[in-house]
Amino acid sequence: MQIAKKYFTEGLIQLTILLSLIGVRVDIDSYLSGYYSPLTEINLGASSAYIQTPFHISRDTLDGYSVHPKCPELDYFFASRRLLDEVRTLGSPRFPTQLSAWLVHQVSATDKADSGPSTSNSTDSNTGLESPEDEARDVSEHLPASGQEVCQTNPELGQGPCGAGACGFLKEDVDAKVKEEEEPALLTQLAHSSTLEQESLLEGITALSNPTRHHPLTIDLDQHWSNLLSVTDLDDLDSLVTERLPDLDADITSAISHDVSLHDAMVSSAGVFDVASGRTESRTINQQRTLFQLESTGSSHSDASPGMALGLAALPFASVCNLSGNVSSHTTLGGCLDEAVFDQINQLGLEGLDTMDTQLMDCLESIDPRVLEDLDSDSGLSLESSSGGPVSPGSSEMSSSSSSYCEDECGATGYSSEVDSLPSKGIMDYSSVWSPVDPTESVWHDHSYSSPPFLNQPSVTLSHKSIKEEPLSDDDDGQQLEERELSRDELRARAMCIPFSVLQIVNMPVEEFLEVLDGHDFSPEQVTLLRDIRRRGKNKLAAQNCRKRKLDAITGLQEEVDRLRAQRDRLLREKQLTAKTMGAVGQQIKQLTRDVLARLRDDSGRPLNPDRFTLQCGANGRVVVQPVRRPVVSTTAGNKTDKRKKEKKQ
Template identity: 85%
Template structure:
């Protein structure tokens, strides 16, 4: 039985390795870290829900982040994680190392069932190899073997417990220093392996090391954490120095930095678990939990080093900010984030943060984040970019995605027309605020500056005088001020729709797919006027978005041209300087040549023994490097050349 189990385990490992080599992520770790023991799932075999390749195939799609039916509780987590993955894809490419995490789960997961599903504590749970219990002992007998096999027979893959997460990152240095003496062979392999392999091997070494050595890192975590937190935002240079020193101390820090990125979802699981499920472990160890969560979040580059807290909140960390208690540690957060994965957020900023900022304020409210912070990040004009992007009502987000995806490629989030942005609030927000209605959102974000007129109800004409607003006294009826203000916030089309008793909001009309729109036109028995109004509203809404897009592009083009002009100016200045420098150099060289020529000629004698006259002779350097004295050509020569030019002119004329 043990032999069969061993073969089975090895087969799983090999299969996982092969899948990883062809780019299929075997991300069991995501599931493991939340609710279930990895050991149990491993024992369940390949039919386990954690063999989630289909999930990963779907995860990158718009609506493909649905969780495996066995884990519906993780739905909102994966929605958040998907967002973060999208953000991270803007940065440097990531490499799936969850395979390694899976392998290490085999090694160290014997006590997972006892110590809880969270993977962040496996600094301590690695001692599970010694944990009592029959099952743990049985696994303890096998898993270390399998782990060594993996480490030795497949060094190119190595091991890496992603679930070790930030703890692993912090303790690796110390542990590896200790293990360098104890484990020379793996480190030798490490030296010849790639970055991720080194990372994996280091983690594997850590996982296979003596459990007794895992207790000190808990202290080291705090020490490292305090040292890192002691850095201020303005100490980034020092932080870089610190990183450099650590790199010099241990050349695997880079790999650990990568591991931070890779294991972000672990942090999210941990954090989410602490936030949503309020697990016992989260209660028993809140400090470490938050620290790890925060550190991991930062390690994934969730902020600019110089970003304001609001900026940080507006980034991809938003879905996780409240979970990770981010708001209270913005400065430290920035320092760490800027160190670990700054490049990602450079690109995010370059790509425009509006897409991420379009996290609806209601969602922020659900997460306990002050929406005002986000509003500060936006322009004060209340651009309907927000409204369009925040068109969460969009029942036809797919339609919007198909129509706007082409432009979203380079400006996704910038203009806010991303279908993804549309889709996210439509799901996340609706989950959080069940009382939310499209009308309310349209009133709050659909920008239409005062085209609405309360007089419209008195004069239900289709054409609305734009200046009717000013003509309408505001204080005519104090009792109706509230309703009038509400009406004033509505757009003209909204008012028209109300007047025509159309049971759809403008956003719904604009954003619904064509098929659905046609069904609405046909199925609701609208009058021709209503149909016309619906079509006009839809057309105007679409055109409004198009106009905003167009203007955005125009501004971008102008900005690009300005930058191009500046670049060309700089190039021209540089070339002019080079030209002047070259002229000066040429002049100096010419003077030197003249002086040398005079000196040489003064030392030469003609047939009569007289020095050569520099006025009549000159030195000519031949192609072979020989210097020949030649008589200076008189103007007659120049006239001959002039004759030649005359001949050429004559030839041209002919």
């Protein structure tokens, strides 16, 4: 399983590189993370093959995956060939079989004309008149089952730099790799699949050996892809397949005739794979039906009811194994479906946060950052020192996550450290006068600390008003309110003729604070007040940070509780499904055993008693008939205990 997973991952990366060569982007990391459908193609537009905006590079690098970035240069062809060679040098069972499947999936040019107007014009009618974008679209849309056909129907593709690369790639890979790499990959599957799956896969190999049959080739490729996915543990894909199972009752030919074009696949990324995977699964089911005519349709719906199980009890053992496989797959599918739902919900939540952040940042960008900082700090230091530093505790609210950690870094600590630069300037201006400067200036560039007492009072009021009200409004009522609220330490400082604002007292570094205490001949009461103001101011910030941390912790814990609760529910449902499946399989095995034993005869020609014999499957796959082990051991043990008791009595 791990080997298959490894091969699958490597192949997926190679597929991504190859698809990027023709201008198609495959969201590989989303699949590897298990959140989305295995292949999510993002169409860059009709001209994606030529105009390749590397918009996803940042995301790919952000997520830690090194998806091959697209090359927008005009010498793209040479880079493509070089990369293609590099890909070819890669060893191991390759994944391009899936690429082949995608390419084989393409509706041919003739079929495309019948498919509808949603796609571009046919290349035959627009030869030489198409823009490079149209050519690129044709490359992606009219890729027929064989690369040779591509080059025949689109001979002008070689004119474009990317078209040449794409054509060359198709021409060399589709025909060659389908033959060369299908069988090793299938053999890999055979090593990990059940007997029934092996038979079906062998059928696929047999079909592959016939080069004239293109449609069966398509079927097998799709089946191969489906089986390969089923080998891995990426069960969310199975859930997607299961969702489509009831809708998949068409025969193989209809499935092929309704094959999805690459254009369709690229237009709707998420839903497309549902359709594609569903059809793939339908072909698999249909082929299994041809192999095992007795298979019930109920099995395809993974209904694990005991009645169904008993109804299938008379089937050959292999079919029962197939049934059990389906049932068990349903078990995992159900659980993984739930998991997928929860993961998608979580993902939606994250996306919502992203959009919220984006909107918020858009709004914030139109506002003066200083005003924002004031607003931010307003929620924090609301009273005398409300201006706060450039990094107030409230600033941590900007980050939706890990705010508690950020607060430690950006909260009170940042508050004090960031504003540390202010007093240093202010001390230089000790003799200067408090001036009714711009509020934001008072917050950020306030160099006037000391002032005569007769100027200190209005300056303090203005300073505080600027701190509190300027970002919001210049309302006089608000000013009066602020004057009434600022009081306490600020009023005390005023009353004690302290030529510093509370903000300055709180934010100045301790060295400068000590210098102020030593250099101004303050009375002991003034020194005490200064120390109290500083202590209270810092403690106020600390309290705000502490409360915010507490709230964040509560929020985080609540989210974790919800997540764990959802996980518990999912596991319980999965457990119930598993139990039901196990019961059904047990019934089937029991019924099968009875059927087999009823057809066997002992030495005297009498049928074996199902109550006395059972079937045992050895490790080598050999099935042997064994007599039922009666609970003789317990009886003998009971006899022994009785004997011991008797001995003790004696």
